[in-house]
Amino acid sequence: MTTAPALPVAVPMLCAAFLAAVRKWLPRFFIDLVAVLAALFNLVLCLWLLHVSWSKSIVYWFGNWFPRGHMVVGIGFVIDPMGATLAVVAAFLTLLGLIYSSNSMESGKNHYQPLMLIFLAAMTGFCFTADLFNLFVFFELMSTAAFALCGLKTEEPSPLQGAFNFAVTNTVGAFFTLTGIGILYGATGALNMAQMGMLLGSRHDSLALTACLFIITGFLIKAAVFPFHFWLPDAHSVAPTPVCVLFSGLMVELGLFAILRVTSVIFGSSFAGAHDPLRSSFLVLGGTTAVWGGMMSFAEHHLKRVLAFSTISHSGLMLFAMGVGTPKAIAGWLIYVCGHAAVKSGLFFTAGILLHRLRTMSEPALFARGKGLKFTAVLWFLGGCGLAALPPFATSIGEDMVSQAKHGSLELACTAFFLVSGILTGGAVFRVFMRVFCGWGDRGPSDRAAQVDELPEMNEEHRTIPFRIFAPAAACVLAGIGLTFLPDLDSMLLDAAKRVLDRAGYIATVYAAPQNAGMAVGHHGLKIGTMIAHGIIAVACAWLLASWAVFHRSIPRRLRWPSHMEGSMRWVRQLQSGQPADYVAWAMAGVAALGGALFLMK
Amino acid sequence: MNVKWRLGMFFIAGACFLFFYLIAARNLPPWGHYPGPYGDVISSLAVYQRHATDVVNAIDYDYRGFDTLGEEFILFTSIIGVMLLLRDPKPRGGTAESDEGLSKTVKVSAGGLFGITLIFGLYICTHGQLTPGGGFQGGVIVATAFMLVYIAENLRRFKAIASHPLMEVLEALGAALYALVGVSALAVGLPFLTNWIPLGTTGDVFSSGTIAIISASVGLEVATGFILLSYTYLQDIVSGREE
Amino acid sequence: MLAFHLIPYAVAAWLFLCGLYGIVTSGHLVHTVISLVVLQTSTYVLLLAVGFRWGAVAPVFADISPGVVTVDPVVQALMLTDVVVEATVVALLLAMVVKVHEKAGTLSPDDLRMMRG
């Protein structure tokens, strides 16, 4: 254990530096190969780390600076099952993205591959680190790589503007986080999360509240939670497909993961009172985001924007699950994140296939042009089912676990939000399916954002779909289904969730104190009947909603209202103004509102 | 959203922000009474453990060296990003900014400054473990020295230096070297970034083991990075002058 | 006395707000970027204030004997890397601005409406 935990960060970084050095001299094939191999290496290594971490969380001290007494002098990794799982997802998605882009995608003179590897290294480090400032460093590294990747297409002005909005908003968020870290450092004089948590103890004064508020603000911006979310569609609609996959599949969720880690380890005891303002705020914010994102998703006509808003909606659901906060809910959160990553990535890859074959992302322009693409149509349809949480997609398990996590009104609210979000986002995907792949109805309304035309990202002949472009999409959808059938899935998830929430256990791990091993984990009885019922209801309603929009001309005028949702959200859509000034103002309003809630409920 | 609304939102939210910030600051230790313990522990350990007299650099390149690795890669990534964004240097015959305006005196003095600045930069790079300075600061100074070449030498030589393919290799090498120092510790069976090189005498240029090596590699990365950065921006203006 | 202890924090908060104000009222993309730099300096002031000690010396033991009370070296280490790194991040942002200008011919966010809706 003196080598393995450092390698998932060090190896991609070294490979990135190597590739950046040789990019001018070596052929494209070789550069792709090295990048793919590095991602594959990470995948295998992270799987192994995950395997090891089940029995005992791995602790690793860089520079051999293990804690002296209670003082942590160096930077440490603590690899617990949840962090390792997310790192596996990161490696998996990067691998698929690199396979998708190999050989033919515009790579900006081979600058693209090193950037992807740095992105991977940053995400992995972000999952593992136990040091608050190190978390911030990897957050920044991840952001910087993301900004650069967004600017890959420099032919049109719109991508650059999207990248600029993304960069400004996220950098402001990062400084919020850094301010919070500074305040917390002033109070505790430590930077290791476990030590900070210990020193902060159950202190629940204005300092703890403000520090928590500022730290999570940066992560909420990354997680695209309403009203911090405005940058996300702009960034997604302009980034190349594999980058979109990483953004939607994991980067957004990592923002939530960081909130989970920080609130449980550092502020776990500070907010432990019976009346937890943080969780209540998460419930409200999550619910709002889920509905808002879903509605916007249905109102969009640019394929990548449809998917981007659906990511916002699902991010809201995940935040909602964090608000519920019991181990079962967090277990559901984890499987939902994994399932969502697989399904959403599958959809983005499928959109990439469409872009490759038909050279546009605009729904009206694609009308009926996808009729010949049978397999692609199947993938897109399955992706829609996955978003609506139809069993056997892993998202359905997540929904079930979160809904069953608490009884009473919360259970009802939970089911309702999952259903609404599933229906709206699934409906949007089905609507695209009907128009593009089946050619039903008419072209439908268009809007300015849909006309932001992307130049095709591939340099090659586009008559056929090569295997390496099709395979990632299929692999993602299959993974979304396959996850469900992992043996002992529920107890593994519960174990991972319990250990993330177990603040004392985390502190004991850092200080290498004996842990009370073998926590009773127990099983989660899946209510398979309810799951299937919910799934079918969601898919059926989504299908209905989609056909309502598509066939709105043949429906009596009085019954046309759901289809109006598609075109008539002008007023709301104007908030998406494309100006960083507005986005930052909204983020500030969010900070004020969240802070007000925290202080008033104190 | 129109400007009025936006400003209104800003002032209300800004007032809340100020309020949160200040009532949190009220609970911080009083200004100028840092209570520790992190800084004090390291201050008391660094000279003995690492034979480095500048504790800030000991933290940057050793105790929290993993952070700095990340930061260095942020720098590396940004520079790749700039080169990626501003690629496509199609030589175009635009009017180039003239350098005739600079008097001969300026050129000569800039040329003379080049040597001094370069030496100063290298000095700062290599003495990071002893006195304030180190790879980050020294690297920028070295890069500034090369910018003086631009002022003094009619641009052509600056272009010859900055656009040399070796520049990018050196930059990547600077980034890789840091990680390689980390990996080298793995090779001798120690955790990543552990010092395994003899520490030397405190106060010597070659003291403090890996700190000096890492500082030098950061210097290389920062210097080449800034040269590439300025060249990438100048590229368009420069390429107009080619014929 | 309390008001005195709040001075550096008030200045940090003020600079943060100045940066935000600049971004929110910006009519020029380069102005936005420079406002972001001002916003960032707020974190310097905060970190510096947090680790400061009256009457203590800089944490450089080249000319002082070990054991003398110093200011906190950790915050300085954090700031040091940040100063250099942010410069390059700003360079990245400016590269985007340059490219926007090249393609769209304007730098006023009001005229750049591609992403609307």
Added chain:
Amino acid sequence: MKIAGSFLLLLIAVSGFMVVRTRDVTSQTLALSFYGLLLAVMFFFFQAPDVALSQIVVGAVALPLIIMLAIARMKHKEKSKGSEGGQ
């Protein structure tokens, strides 16, 4: 010492605001350079020579230089575009 420190901080608060208020980007860059220098002085004053050194070279020189280069590049593009349009 305390009075000088507070004065320095207030000076920074004022000049930070001035940087943001300057709307012409070229003068803003110069203001930023001055502001960076002021920050470096503050770092020296508060016993942070390492940071001060890096602030002088980066904040007061390199960063404004990069911004100037970017502005110059954009002006250059405008000029060459203008001359192309004229032909």
